[in-house]
Amino acid sequence: MEELFRISYPVAAADYSSAGKASADIKRRLKQLGVGGDVLRRVAVASYEVELNLVIHSEGGELCLTVFPGAVQLVSSDVGPGIPDLDMAMREGYSTANEEARSLGFGAGMGLPNMKRNSDEFDIKSKVGTGTTITMRFNLSA
Numbered sequence: 001m002e003e004l005f006r007i008s009y010p011v012a013a014a015d016y017s018s019a020g021k022a023s024a025d026i027k028r029r030l031k032q033l034g035v036g037g038d039v040l041r042r043v044a045v046a047s048y049e050v051e052l053n054l055v056i057h058s059e060g061g062e063l064c065l066t067v068f069p070g071a072v073q074l075v076s077s078d079v080g081p082g083i084p085d086l087d088m089a090m091r092e093g094y095s096t097a098n099e100e101a102r103s104l105g106f107g108a109g110m111g112l113p114n115m116k117r118n119s120d121e122f123d124i125k126s127k128v129g130t131g132t133t134i135t136m137r138f139n140l141s142a
Contacts, residue, residue, distance in 0.1 A: 001068045001069070001070075001071075002068065002069065003066055003067070003068060004033075004067045004068060004069060005029075005033065005065075005066070005067040006064065006065065006066045006067070007029070007064070007065050008062050008063070008064045008065075009021075009022035009025070009026075009051075009062065009063045009064070009065075010060070010061075010062055011051055011054040011055060011058075011060065011061050011062065011063055011078075012055070012060050013054075013055065013058055013059050013060045013080075014055065014056075014100070015055055016055060016100075016101075016104055016106075018055075019051060019052055019055045019106075020048060020051065020052075022047070022051050022063050023044060023047035023048040023050075023051045023063075026043065026044070026047045026063075026065050026074075027040065027043070027044045027047070029065070030043060030065075030067070030072065033067060035072065035140065039072070039138050039139075039140060042118040042119070042138055043072055043074070043118075043138050045114055045118045046074060046114065046115045046118045046119055046136050046138075047063065047065075047074055049110070049111040049112075049114045049115050050063060050074065050076040050111070050115055050134055050136070051063055051076075052106055052111060053076070053111050053112070053134075054076060054078055056097050056098070056101045056106055056107060057078075057080060057081070057096065057097070057132075058078035058079060058080035058081075058131065058132070059078070059079045059080045059081075060078065060079055060080075061076060061077055061078025061079060061080070061131070062076070062077055062078075063075075063076050064076075064077075069140075070139065070140050070141055071120075071137050071138060071139050071140055072137070072138045072140065073135065073136065073137050073138075074119075074134075074135070074136045074138075075133065075134070075135050075136075076132075076133065076134045077131065077132075077133045077134075078131045078132055078133075079130075079131045080131045080132060081128065081129065082126045082127050082128035082129055082130055082131055082132055083124075083126040083128070083132055084128050086124060086126060089112055090112050090113060090116065091109070091113070092109060092110060092113045093108070093109040093110070094109045095107045095108060095109035097109075112124070115134065115136060118136075118138075119136035119137060119138055120137055120138055120139045121135075121136065121137040122134075122135075122136050123135045123136075
């Protein structure tokens with residue numbers, strides 16, 4: 001499928017002061033491209049959740065937005081500890097966030113479930129000691 005637009009955002013580990021900047025830019029760019037309503041809201045929620053996961057749980061990574069003629073794709077890839085139990089991590093309320101993240105109001109255990117709920121296609125691959133890659137697609141038409 002032909003790419004119409006692609007941009008990548010580096011996301012640093014534990015950089016809480018910058019958390020949310022990439023997802024805000026993604027929302028702004030998609031709005032400029034004419035993506036509206038429900039899709040824009042769902043991408044905004046998912047991109048914010050995945051960006052925060054990069055900040056909280058990884059040793060740094062990248063969030064990549066790609067726009068295709070009929071879909072938007074977000075890919076998050078990180079260097080990090082990986083997720084030892086994906087089934088548990090996908091449960092609402094399960095969190096491995098550290099005390100710093102919790103003290104800032106993050107780490108409620110809704111990140112992965114919110115990403116899956118808001119995307120039309122959701123795939124997660126994780127290897128302990130290596131990192132995690134999350135791919136989400138959002139259809140632009142019914």
